[in-house]
Amino acid sequence: xxWFRRKDPKLEGQTTDEERKVKTEGIFVKCPECSEPLYKxxxxxSQQVCTNCDYHFRFSARDRLATLFDDGEFxxxxxxxxxxxxxxxxxxxxxxxxxxxxxxxxGLPEAIISGKGxxxxxxxxxxxxxxxxxxxSMGSAVGEKITRLIERALHENGAVVIFAASGGARMxxxxxxxxxxxxxxxxxxxxxxxxxxxxxxxxxxxxxxVTASFAMLGDVNIGEPKAxxxxxxxRVIEQTIRQKLPKGFQRSEFLLEHGMLDMVVDRREMRxxxxxxxxxxxxxxxxxxxx
Amino acid sequence: xKKETDDKNAFERVQIARDxxxxxxxxxxxxxxxxxxxxxxxxxxxxxxAVVCGFAKIDDYEVAxxxxxxxxxxxxxxxxxxxxPKPEGYRKALRMMKLAEKFGRPVITLIDTPGAYxxxxxxxxxxxxxxxxxxxxxxxxxVPTIVVVLGEGGSGGALAIGVxxxxxxxxxxxxxxxTPEGCAAILWKxxxxxxxxxxxxxxTAANLLDLGLVDEIVTESEDWKIDASTSQSGxxxxxxxxxxxxxxxxxAILQNLKQLEKMPFEKRMDERYKKxxxxxxFIC
Ligand SMILES: [Zn+2]
Numbered sequence: 001x002x003w004f005r006r007k008d009p010k011l012e013g014q015t016t017d018e019e020r021k022v023k024t025e026g027i028f029v030k031c032p033e034c035s036e037p038l039y040k041x042x043x044x045x046s047q048q049v050c051t052n053c054d055y056h057f058r059f060s061a062r063d064r065l066a067t068l069f070d071d072g073e074f075x076x077x078x079x080x081x082x083x084x085x086x087x088x089x090x091x092x093x094x095x096x097x098x099x100x101x102x103x104x105x106x107g108l109p110e111a112i113i114s115g116k117g118x119x120x121x122x123x124x125x126x127x128x129x130x131x132x133x134x135x136x137s138m139g140s141a142v143g144e145k146i147t148r149l150i151e152r153a154l155h156e157n158g159a160v161v162i163f164a165a166s167g168g169a170r171m172x173x174x175x176x177x178x179x180x181x182x183x184x185x186x187x188x189x190x191x192x193x194x195x196x197x198x199x200x201x202x203x204x205x206x207x208x209x210v211t212a213s214f215a216m217l218g219d220v221n222i223g224e225p226k227a228x229x230x231x232x233x234x235r236v237i238e239q240t241i242r243q244k245l246p247k248g249f250q251r252s253e254f255l256l257e258h259g260m261l262d263m264v265v266d267r268r269e270m271r272x273x274x275x276x277x278x279x280x281x282x283x284x285x286x287x288x289x290x291x
Numbered sequence: 292x293k294k295e296t297d298d299k300n301a302f303e304r305v306q307i308a309r310d311x312x313x314x315x316x317x318x319x320x321x322x323x324x325x326x327x328x329x330x331x332x333x334x335x336x337x338x339x340x341a342v343v344c345g346f347a348k349i350d351d352y353e354v355a356x357x358x359x360x361x362x363x364x365x366x367x368x369x370x371x372x373x374x375x376p377k378p379e380g381y382r383k384a385l386r387m388m389k390l391a392e393k394f395g396r397p398v399i400t401l402i403d404t405p406g407a408y409x410x411x412x413x414x415x416x417x418x419x420x421x422x423x424x425x426x427x428x429x430x431x432x433x434v435p436t437i438v439v440v441l442g443e444g445g446s447g448g449a450l451a452i453g454v455x456x457x458x459x460x461x462x463x464x465x466x467x468x469x470t471p472e473g474c475a476a477i478l479w480k481x482x483x484x485x486x487x488x489x490x491x492x493x494x495t496a497a498n499l500l501d502l503g504l505v506d507e508i509v510t511e512s513e514d515w516k517i518d519a520s521t522s523q524s525g526x527x528x529x530x531x532x533x534x535x536x537x538x539x540x541x542x543a544i545l546q547n548l549k550q551l552e553k554m555p556f557e558k559r560m561d562e563r564y565k566k567x568x569x570x571x572x573f574i575c
Binding site: 083169173180241 | 407409413415416417423424426428431454466467477478479491492494498499504570571572573575
């Protein structure tokens with residue numbers, strides 16, 4: 001079995017996690033794309049986008065929600081929902097310890113946070129995933145939080161916006177993780193029937209079971225520039241077909257070209273684009289008729 | 292319906308589920324189903340031989356059958372792409388479901404795949420979207436739907452035809468978020484740890500019944516197998532023993548069909564939603 005070799009040379013056009021992470025020391029950060037030294041204060045101002053070449057650094061879940069909602073105000077939801085260890089799973093360390101460590105190092109209760117607020121005046125239920133919590137992986141708690149978010153939107157005639165960032169399903173919860181794909185998609189089916197919007201924003205990276213469920217089910221699917229988006233990871237594909245992948249493969253722009261995304265939007269334009277979309281989609285008359 | 296005994300470990304079941312003598316979709320179409328008429332193509336791009344769809348009869352019921360199909364020799368394996376569907380396979384499956392819905396016929400799906408195909412062309416044509424869309428549409432399909440895991444239930448590639456009113460698993464079938472080899476390579480950096488991964492992933496029918504992820508286990512008699520040597524040489528296959536063994540599955544499908552048929556529509560849809568809605572174990 002060799003298709004999961006970890007020490008593969010870097011794939012073309014890919015950057016390592018290390019390069020993507022904004023270094024916390026010092027007041028400068030070097031852009032991994034254009035090598036320009038950037039003031040951290042400027043980066044914060046520009047929502048972690050390089051002011052020289054528009055490279056998108058990783059963006060935290062909290063920052064996502066704060067930059068989405070009107071005046072940055074929102075009510076956090078379902079914070080008490082967090083991961084259990086239903087299978088008593090132990091790999092190089094117990095899953096229980098992994099969860100505790102992730103909580104400490106990320107400062108987050110789960111790989112997603114969710115909140116309710118207003119966006120351009122519309123009632124919006126939004127979730128944002130965070131790669132710093134076990135690779136943004138989706139287990140039972142993530143599935144439950146997203147499902148509750150959708151059910152709340154159904155109940156209160158709101159819209160749903162989710163920023164995906166995930167390596168896929170959480171292996172340590174086995175088939176329970178897999179079934180979260182069905183659970184969330186079933187809730188989205190109800191939202192769809194009710195004539196309420198779901199806007200899916202796919203950020204770097206969105207792969208596996210997250211892409212193959214809610215992230216691809218938006219009424220519109222929006223990608224951030226150059227985000228890695230796919231079903232199978234690039235390494236798995238390379239090992240299966242035994243050839244190099246074309247340049248730009250599985251990047252947002254590639255998906256746009258192949259008809260899988262509606263738009264690729266710069267993070268600094270994201271809120272305005274979502275408001276524009278909600279203005280079209282939020283239609284009380286439709287929702288009343290469908291109920 | 293009885294619980295499987297603990298005479299085999301998880302990895303042994305994985306190997307049984309993958310065995311070339313394991314009954315495949317086409318073997319069931321020739322035994323417990325009759326009058327099969329295959330349909331082809333997704334009307335978008337191509338026909339995917341990894342997925343077989345068509346009209347069939349089981350007892351007096353007209354049903355739609357959708358199944359992933361493996362091959363027993365090198366040519367048929369290649370032709371079926373080792374039962375790894377591409378987006379067009381999932382889209383063909385959905386076409387079949389929508390036809391069944393239009394004409395008010397129940398849907399029976401047969402899961403047997405190592406996973407959805409991971410390739411450049413599959414990604415270009417939206418493998419993720421094809422799977423995702425099936426999940427949403429199956430959740431809302433108006434006709435009774437019975438899912439049977441025959442052999443390998445390989446992750447999202449299996450689930451994409453796996454949302455239904457009832458989910459049945461054959462005694463030695465498995466259903467997992469990742470292959471034991473893949474899991475071992477990632478978590479233990481050693482594919483040889485696959486047996487340990489198989490145990491940890493809790494992927495057997497008994498495990499999944501306990502976790503509330505499937506509804507029923509169908510027992511397998513020792514004749515739940517196809518004589519691979521005869522079918523390979525193209526000679527006459529003596530199916531009589533297997534036919535008897537397959538009767539257990541036929542009974543289980545018919546019993547569920549009868550129950551679902553009697554249920555009021557709203558109740559059936561509501562129960563399907565709640566079943567998947569309640570899957571998961573977490574702290575709150
Ligand atoms: Zn730059």
